[in-house]
Amino acid sequence: MEIYVHIPFCEKKCNYCDFLSGPADPMVRQMYVNALCAEIAQRSKDIGKGEKITTVYFGGGTPSVLENVQIGVIMAALREHFNISKDAEITIEVNPKSARDKLQFLNGLGFNRLSIGMQSVHRSELELLGRIHSFEEFDECFIDARDAGFTNISVDVMTAIPGQTEQMLSATLDKVLSYSPEHISAYSLTIERGTPFYEQFGDIEGPVVGEENERKLYWLTVDKLKAKGYKHYEISNFAKPGFESRHNTGYWNRVHYLGLGLGASSCLPAPEGDERSRNTTSLEAYLGNPLTKEESNVLTRQEMIEETMYLGLRMMDGVDTDAFERQFGVTVRSLYADVIDDLAAQGLVYEGGSSLSLTDLGIDYGNHVFAQFLS
C-alpha cells in the first residue's frame, strides 16, 4: 500500500493551478498539521501495522512551505502509526524558492526522492505561469539537493506554454538535462476551469498553442529525452533506468493507496471491490473533523477492469495482459477483441505477447483510445 499526504498550502497560486491549494497564515497551517496528525492516528486503525507501506508521497500545494518541525511531526506520526518499509520510496514536492534551507533536514527525515517544480528556464514563461521562483533559484536548489544527499531527483517541465517555441522548449530541456536529474516529468499545459488562465484564455477547445503545435512540442520533448537515455515510461514521465516513480506507477497499476489530508483521494480494498473515496475539500470541515469524507464509491468488477485498461495504457509498457488474466480470470481479448482489433487497425494500439500498449499515434489520440475501454 502507498500513502499520499496532501499539503494544501503554497506561497502563491500559479496561474494554471487548479489543485486544492492556496496561501494561508501560520496559525491555519499549524491547525492543519494537528488535524492531519489526528487523521493519521485515526485512519491507521483501519489499515493496521500488518500492511507494509511501500511509498510515501508529500504533494500539494507546496509541502516545503511548512516549517521543518511541522514536516517532522507529520513524518513521525506516519512512522508511529504505519509500517513504512525500510526501502520505501519517500518523495516530497518542493518549490525551488522555499526548499533550499530545508533540504538537509528533509533528507535526514528519510525523504529519499525530491520533486522540484521548475517548469521553465525562461523568465518570461515563469512570469506568465505565475511562478514565484527564478531559474537561478532552481539552479541553487538542485545543487544544494545533491549536496544534501538526494540521489533521486525529479524535475517538472511544462510544455505548450502560450508563446512557447521549439527553440525555447529545447533550451529548457537542454538546461534541465545538464543537471542530469534521475527523473523528468513534462506536462503539457492544460487550461483548467477556475484558474486565472481560464479567465485569460477562455473556454477554448484544445491547447492554447494549437493542437498540432502542442503535439510537436510534446514529441520534441520525447525525442530529446529518449536520446539522452531517459526511458519514456508514461505519457508525461521520463526516467533513467530504475528511477521510474514507484509511487506514481502504483496509481497506474491500481495499487491501493491511502490519501491523507484535505481533499486527498484513496483507493482501498473493500469486500466487494476497491473503494475510491475522497476527503472533504472544505478546509473548515477538515479542521473540524479530519475524517470527513466528500465522496466514496465502491467499484464494480467492470469498473476495475476499465480502470486497469485506461490507466495501464498510460504506461508505455502498456497493460500487462497476463497480470490482467490472473487478476480477473478472463483475458483482455475475451472482453475487448472488437475494440482492440479496431484500434489496432487504425494503428493506435500495439498488441505484444503479454501486453497491450499505445503506439506513438495512439498517444496522440490517447483519450479516444482510453474512452473505447469504457462501457
Add this chain to the structure above:
Amino acid sequence: MDQSHIRNFCIIAHIDHGKSTLADRIIEKTGLLTSREMQEQVLDNMDLERERGITIKSQAVRTIYKAKNGEEYTFNLIDTPGHVDFNYEVSRSLAACDGAILVVDAAQGIEAQTLANVYLALDHDLDVFPVINKIDLPSAEPDRVINEIEDVIGIEAMDAPKISAKMGIGIDDVLEAVVSKIPAPSGDANKPLKALIFDSIYDSYKGVIVFFRMMDGKVSRGTKVRMMATGATAEVVEVGTFGAGQFIPCEELSAGMVGYLTASIKNVRDTMVGDTITDDERPCDEALPGYKKVQSMVFCGMYPADGAKYPDLRDALEKLQLNDASLNYEPETSIALGFGFRCGFLGLLHLEIIQERLEREYNLDLVTTAPSVVYKVYKTNGEVIDLTNPTNLPDPSEIEHMEEPIVSAEIMVTKDFVGPIMDLCQTRRGRYLSMEYIEETRALLKYELPLNEIIYDFFDALKSRSKGYASFDYELKGYEQSKLVKLDILVNKEEVDALSFIVHADSAYERGRKMCEKLKDEIPRHLFEIPIQAAVGGKVIARETVKAMRKDVLAKCYGGDITRKKKLLEKQKEGKKRMRQIGNVEIPQKAFMSVLKLSDD
C-alpha cells in the same frame, strides 16, 4: 344457419378514435370471452401491432349475441387495417361486409381518414351507422360531432350511440344497432360457390389459411376450390369460423358466412387478397369485382450488417413473404454494402414494419437504404424501365424522359393551419386542386403531390406544422413526366452507391446540401478529415467536411485524478454505433436512412 341472423360488419375510424377498444368491448359483451380472459385488444395479436396501436393485417372474429328480442345473432366482425399504405386491403375487407360501424371521436370529430373510410364504405354499398366514442373525455362535444357527421358526410347521426369504449359505456346500444341497422347477407346457398378472400396467413402445419366471406354457395371438406385470379386449385382440408385468436372447425360454410379454409396450399401468393374462391367443378359465372394485383409503391435496399448473414436475411424474407403477399424482394448487390435485396412495400409504414420484424423476430442487424418510389424511365431507344433502384438509372444520354408517380391527397386541417399546410404542399411540389370548408373552422384541401415527396417525412411535417391537427389520406393517381436527376453522395471522394437517390432537379441542390449536413453529423470523426460531397451528373453541388478527430491525451492522471478524469473520458465516448466500413471510412448504419430526415423545418 339462417342468413337473417348473421351480421357481417367492420368498424371504421380515424387512427386513435377507438376502433380496437370498441372491438374488444363487442367481443367481451357478446360473451365469447370472460373479462378475465380478455387480453387487451384481442384482435391485434401481433406484438408489433399492439405497440404501434395499428392493425396491420385484416382479421375476423365470430361472436354470438343474444339480442333484446331474445334471438341469437352471429356477428362476424372483420377488422381492417387503418393506414393508407393498406388501402387496397381495407377495400377488400369492406367488400366482405354488409355494414360498418363508424367510430368518431367525440372531441376530435371527423378527420381525413374518417372521411376516406366512410366514402370507401359507401362505395362498397355498406350501410354505415355512426357511434360517438370517448364521451367520457372532458373535451367531448358529442352534439357538435353529430351535427358534423350529418352535415359533412350526410348520414343520419341523431340517434348515434354515445359511448365510451374505454369505460364500457353504451356498448349495448351499439350491439342492438348492429342487429337493427346492418342488413343480413343476401347470398344464395344453392348457387355455385363464390367467396371473397380478404386475407390469408401461413401456418407451418396447415399451410395457407385463407380468410373469406361466402357470397354464394357452400364449401366443405373435400370441395375442390379454385382461385379465379391466380388459377390455383386445391382440395379443401378444413373449414371453420373464427374464435377470438383461435380457429373453430365446422362441417360446412354457406352463403353469408365468414370463415376460413385450409387446403395444403403452400404459398400466400396463390390466395391473393381480393381473389374469388369458386368450386373448380361447378364454377360461378364471373369473379367478384375489385381484384387488383398488389403493387409495391416503395422500394429500398436491405443488407445484412454482417455480410455473412446474407443467407439468414434471405431465409427471413422468404418466411415473412409466406405471410405477406405484398412483400416483394429480389437479390441485388451494392458496391458499398455488398449482397442484399431490393424489397418492395406498400408504403413506408409497411417498410418499417418489415424492417422491425426482421430485426426483432429474426435477430438480423440490417442496413436499409433510402426508400425510393418506382420511376418510369423512357429511353431514347424506345425501351421503358420501371426504376426501383436509383443506382440502375441509365446514363442521362440514354434517357428520353422520366415519369414519377403522383397521388391525389386530401388533407383536413383546422383553418388556422391552412397557410402553413399549403406552404408545405407547395414546397413538396404539390398541385393545388381545391379547398372547401367542411365546417366553419375546418377545411378540406385537395392536392396532387408526387409520391416521392410524401413517402419520407411528409406525415411528420404535416403534424408539426399543424400542431397535430391535420389529417391526411391519399391514393395513387398515375404517372407524370418530371425533371428528375440522380443525386450521388461521395464520402472521402468515394461514391457510395447506397446513398444515391432520385430527386427533382429543382430541389437537387437543397437536398444535396441537407444530405451533406446530415451525414456530417452522423459520421463520427476519424483520424483524418473526411469530405462529404453531393453530386449530380459528376458535378459536385454541395460539400461538408467531417473534421479529423482531435489529438488529445490527458497529461496527468494521478491518484486524485482518476475518478474525475474518468467522467471526462466518458463524455468523450460516443455511444457505440453500428458502423459500415466504406473505403477507410466507417459510416453508421442509420446514416443510410438519413435522406428520410431531411425535414424542412
